[in-house]
Amino acid sequence: MFSIHVFAQYKLSHEALAALTPDQQADVDRARLGSRWSRDASGNLLSPLLPLPLPRPEQPRLTHDLAFEWPDSATRALALSAAQPQLLVCEVLGIADRNDLAVYLQGVVSDEDGEPLVMYSAVPQAITAEAKRQMQTVIGRTGASVTAYRAVSVGETVRTLELQTTVRKRDRRLQKVKAADVYDFQLERPGTDGRVLVSRRATLRETGSSAPPQPVLAGSAMRRLMLHALSGISAAPYAVLDGQTPPAPATFASSLLRSLTEAPPPPPAPRPKPAPVPPPPAPEDAAPAPAVPAPPPPPPLSPAPDPWLTLTERMAVDPQVVEVARKTLERSRPLLLRGAPGVGKTLLATLLAEALCGEGNYTLVTADARWTSSEVVGGLRVAPGDTLRYAFMPGVVTRAAQRHLQSLQSTGRPHALIIDEFNRAHQDEAFGRLLTLLDPRYRSQLPLVGPDDGAAEEVFLPPDFLLIGTLNDADTARLHDLSAALQRRFTSVQVSVPVSERAYLQRKYSGIPQKTFDALYGVVGTGGLQDRPQGRLRGAVMVGTHFMSEVLEYVQTGMTLDAALSTLIRGYLAHLTQADLEQLAAHAGQHGLRELQLQVEQARTTVAF
Numbered sequence: 001m002f003s004i005h006v007f008a009q010y011k012l013s014h015e016a017l018a019a020l021t022p023d024q025q026a027d028v029d030r031a032r033l034g035s036r037w038s039r040d041a042s043g044n045l046l047s048p049l050l051p052l053p054l055p056r057p058e059q060p061r062l063t064h065d066l067a068f069e070w071p072d073s074a075t076r077a078l079a080l081s082a083a084q085p086q087l088l089v090c091e092v093l094g095i096a097d098r099n100d101l102a103v104y105l106q107g108v109v110s111d112e113d114g115e116p117l118v119m120y121s122a123v124p125q126a127i128t129a130e131a132k133r134q135m136q137t138v139i140g141r142t143g144a145s146v147t148a149y150r151a152v153s154v155g156e157t158v159r160t161l162e163l164q165t166t167v168r169k170r171d172r173r174l175q176k177v178k179a180a181d182v183y184d185f186q187l188e189r190p191g192t193d194g195r196v197l198v199s200r201r202a203t204l205r206e207t208g209s210s211a212p213p214q215p216v217l218a219g220s221a222m223r224r225l226m227l228h229a230l231s232g233i234s235a236a237p238y239a240v241l242d243g244q245t246p247p248a249p250a251t252f253a254s255s256l257l258r259s260l261t262e263a264p265p266p267p268p269a270p271r272p273k274p275a276p277v278p279p280p281p282a283p284e285d286a287a288p289a290p291a292v293p294a295p296p297p298p299p300p301l302s303p304a305p306d307p308w309l310t311l312t313e314r315m316a317v318d319p320q321v322v323e324v325a326r327k328t329l330e331r332s333r334p335l336l337l338r339g340a341p342g343v344g345k346t347l348l349a350t351l352l353a354e355a356l357c358g359e360g361n362y363t364l365v366t367a368d369a370r371w372t373s374s375e376v377v378g379g380l381r382v383a384p385g386d387t388l389r390y391a392f393m394p395g396v397v398t399r400a401a402q403r404h405l406q407s408l409q410s411t412g413r414p415h416a417l418i419i420d421e422f423n424r425a426h427q428d429e430a431f432g433r434l435l436t437l438l439d440p441r442y443r444s445q446l447p448l449v450g451p452d453d454g455a456a457e458e459v460f461l462p463p464d465f466l467l468i469g470t471l472n473d474a475d476t477a478r479l480h481d482l483s484a485a486l487q488r489r490f491t492s493v494q495v496s497v498p499v500s501e502r503a504y505l506q507r508k509y510s511g512i513p514q515k516t517f518d519a520l521y522g523v524v525g526t527g528g529l530q531d532r533p534q535g536r537l538r539g540a541v542m543v544g545t546h547f548m549s550e551v552l553e554y555v556q557t558g559m560t561l562d563a564a565l566s567t568l569i570r571g572y573l574a575h576l577t578q579a580d581l582e583q584l585a586a587h588a589g590q591h592g593l594r595e596l597q598l599q600v601e602q603a604r605t606t607v608a609f
Contacts (some may be wrong), residue, residue, distance in 0.1 A: 004134040005092045005107030005146075006067050006160055006185050007127065008085060008196060009051040014043035016082040028079055031072035038126075042389030042393065049088065054183065066194035085194025087187050089158050090127055090149035091119070091237040094135035095409070101175060104165045106229050107131075108238045112157040114221040114245050119148035119239035121399065122391040125456055139164070147402075148237040154194070157186040159221070160232060168566045171322060174232070177260060180204040181223055204260060217261050227253040228261075232410035236403060237463070243470040247347050265432045299554045307355035315347050316504040316545045321493055325352050328491040329572055331418075332440045334467040336422065336487075341494035342544025345470040346420050348495060352468060353416035361407055362416040363400045367425035376430050378465045380454040392454035397434065397461070404462050414466050422469035427482055438489040474542055497527025497538070499543055509552045516561050519591035520551060524585065535583025541575050562593040569596065573603040 017025055028045075036048040047069065055062040066085055070076040092107040111117055123146045129520075132144040152158055164178040182201040187194060214395050217226050227249035228238045284311045311322055327336045337345040346364075353362035374381060377520060378395040394402070400417035408413040425431070436442050440463050447458040469490065471482070506517060523534030524543055532539030547568060554564035565588075576584065581604045588597035 001056075002051040002137075003133055003160070003183070003185075004094075004138060004162060005090045006052055006158070006183075007088045007130055008052055008194065009088055010047040010068055010083045010085055010194070011065070012045035012079060012083050016084075017043070017045065018372075020078075020082065024078060027075050028082075031070070031075045033078070035071035037071070040124075040389055041391070044389075046126075047083075049126055051130070051134065052183075052185070052196055053199065053200055053520065056156070057203060060200050062198045063211070064196045064198065066196065068193055075087075078162035079279055080192055085154065085187060085189060087156075087158065087185060087233075088127055088149060088198070089117075089152055089160070089185075090123060090131055091147045091239060092131045092135060092144065093147070093406075094139055095142040096143075098166070101166045101168060103136055103178075104163075104167055105139050105160075106163045106165075106587050108160075108225055108229050108372045110159045110225050110238065112159050112221070112554055114159065114224050116224075116239050117150055117158070117239065117264065118267055119150045119241055121148055121241055122150045122393050123147070124391075132212065148239050152185075152187060154187050156183055157420070158295075159184050159225070160223045161222070161229055163226075163559065167232075177204070177230075177243060177256075178206050180217065180226070180260070181230075182217070182225070196471070196517075199210055204245050217257070223257070224249075226257050230256050232339040242399065244363075254592035262448055266276075299326040307351075312500070312504075313353060314351060316498050316501040317344065318498040318500070321348075321495060321498075322352075324491070326355075326491050328493075329356055329468070331468055332464045332466065333439050334469065334490045336469045336471055336490040336492045337495050338471045338473045338492055339544035340544060343495050343497065343542075344545050348419075349418045349420070349468045349470055353418060353466070357413050357416050358411060358467065361411070361413065362418055363396070364418045364420060365396050365421045367422050367430070369424055369426065371425040371430040373430065373433050373439050376425075377433050377497050378449045378453060378455065390454075392449075392456070394449070394455075396458075397467075398449055398459055401459065401461055401465060404465055408462075414462075416466035419469045419605070420576070421466070422471045422495065423482060427486055431486060435485055435489065438486075440464075479490065497543075497545065501548065502526070505545075505548060505552060508557060512552060512555055518556060519561055519593065520565070520592050523587045523593065523596070524548065525577055535580065536567070536587060537584060540577075540580045541572050545571065562595045565593060566595045566599050570599070573600065576603070578604055 012028070017028065020028065031231050032045060037575065038046050040046060050066060053062060053064055068076070068080050068083065070079050089109045090107070091109060092105075094105040096103045096105075100187070107289050109117060109119070127149055128146045131146050135144050143443075160183050162179070162183075163180045164180075166175045166178060168175050169534065181203050184199040184201055186197045188197065189195065202222065204217060217223075225238065228246060230253040231247075231250035236244060240246075242428075288369050293296045295596075308322070308326060311317070312319060325335055325337070325348070335352075337349055339345050350362065350364065354360070366377070374395060376397055378393060378398045380390045380395045382390060396419070397417065400415065404415040407413060436446055437448060443461040443463050443465070446460075447462045449455045450458040453493075471492075502517065502521060506514075523537060524547075525531035525538035527543075530539075531537075537543055550568055551561070551564045554567070555561055585597050585600040585604070588594075588600060
């Protein structure tokens with residue numbers, strides 16, 4: 001039996017080849033022609049992948065020498081002196097149908113302490129092909145994917161988990177853990193050839209069998225690996241990938257891990273049953289005994305709260321805003337939440353995504369002025385490593401589309417992409433290629449990326465893909481404008497101070513006196529039409545719910561309202577006129593906020609008009 005996701009390889013780096021004499025370089029080039037050695041885009045020579053055998057169940061450790069297969073004996077010693085062995089580890093997933101069940105085979109990788117590795121999503125085609133071939137030998141014909149990889153040098157140790165489960169296809173419910181194996185791989189070079197030490201750290205066979213539980217699987221060095229794999233087909237690998245850390249495990253994974261690693265309590269010893277005593281004969285004229293009523297049925301389990309109904313309890317937002325956003329996303333139409341800073345656009349976007357996709361099942365990125373089509377869709381970029389080479393790197397939309405498909409397979413629910421501060425990116429350069437695909441009707445006709453972009457195969461944007469953008473419409477002079485064509489493809493929803501804001505904040509900060517709320521809203525205003533003529537802060541500048549929450553957070557910690565407002569309002573005063581400041585100072589004095597009143601009056605001396 002061989003590993004499904006760890007392989008060995010010899011590499012003659014471009015630098016090592018350049019150190020040879022011209023005649024030696026020519027000899028090496030001639031020798032490898034017609035062989036299975038290949039040259040990558042950076043000029044490195046790479047051997048065929050070498051599958052690695054695994055220890056047998058009764059064997060805790062295996063030492064495997066890496067044969068240096070060079071096609072020419074005359075130049076073998078020269079090539080070997082320039083070659084370096086390396087391990088190639090990858091995250092894999094295979095799915096095989098078994099009538100009403102599906103068999104999942106997962107390969108997950110970490111360092112020897114169980115911490116995630118930095119890995120890369122641009123997986124070489126040779127690794128993908130070999131991993132699929134090895135998975136087919138374990139579970140037969142399978143749909144397989146390789147989501148991340150990295151190279152491991154001499155002296156490094158990596159830990160791998162191979163988990164095989166069966167899942168009921170109709171509701172994607174995990175039925176059984178068939179096998180779990182944890183190995184450590186360490187690459188050495190004691191002489192001229194490389195050597196791999198493979199150590200079996202834990203083995204678990206089909207639950208319900210006579211195999212004892214494995215408490216070591218719940219230990220600190222393996223627990224995170226197991227929880228990640230038991231959560232199902234994850235939306236992202238167990239790796240630091242493109243700067244993103246692994247997703248949090250599912251809530252049910254902890255109890256499932258306990259069931260695999262803790263021995264069940266022994267059943268209580270049966271008590272001897274007393275011999276039945278026959279009842280005395282009833283008199284002939286006795287009344288019949290009353291019937292004993294059956295015990296009442298247990299109360300039904302209360303269903304989980306509807307996330308759509310509880311959304312307005314988690315943030316201050318108008319119900320009609322939620323309704324329009326929900327109908328938009330249920331139609332798979334892109335949604336754009338517009339509003340000033342601090343009104344809760346990003347929080348609303350994440351709550352909408354969780355209501356549709358489940359807790360944490362979304363990708364959140366912030367747009368950047370440096371974005372081009374390469375960062376959004378994908379393209380050829382310099383690959384990480386010691387040498388200069390180019391490889392296809394998927395963009396944020398392509399990665400989210402792949403996670404969307406994985407999420408549908410594991411949970412039956414979509415995965416959402418949230419692009420925060422949408423208008424910080426140059427619209428035509430970053431999103432021009434998405435224009436047609438933002439319409440769900442054309443997503444199956446036009447690929448998102450393909451071989452022309454450097455991708456191994458065409459990737460299509462799923463028809464039910466969810467995209468939510470947030471747009472700051474208060475700083476439009478300093479940000480990029482959305483073209484009419486791009487705006488037409490989004491449903492825009494304006495997010496502002498909701499009518500229910502004060503009631504929501506009074507529930508959230510129930511320990512703060514009513515008098516404090518009166519003073520706060522007396523100075524800042526409600527966000528309504530009367531704030532301007534009444535000279536309150538919100539009549540001159542847009543102040544969102546986030547500002548109000550920050551003030552109340554300070555008050556809740558023991559700070560006075562006067563001090564909290566004076567601390568947080570300073571950045572807004574420069575945007576007010578003499579008349580605005582005069583009215584604001586009057587409101588502060590009316591509510592006894594002396595420190596704030598002095599601060600506003602001092603700001604008047606710096607305003608020209």
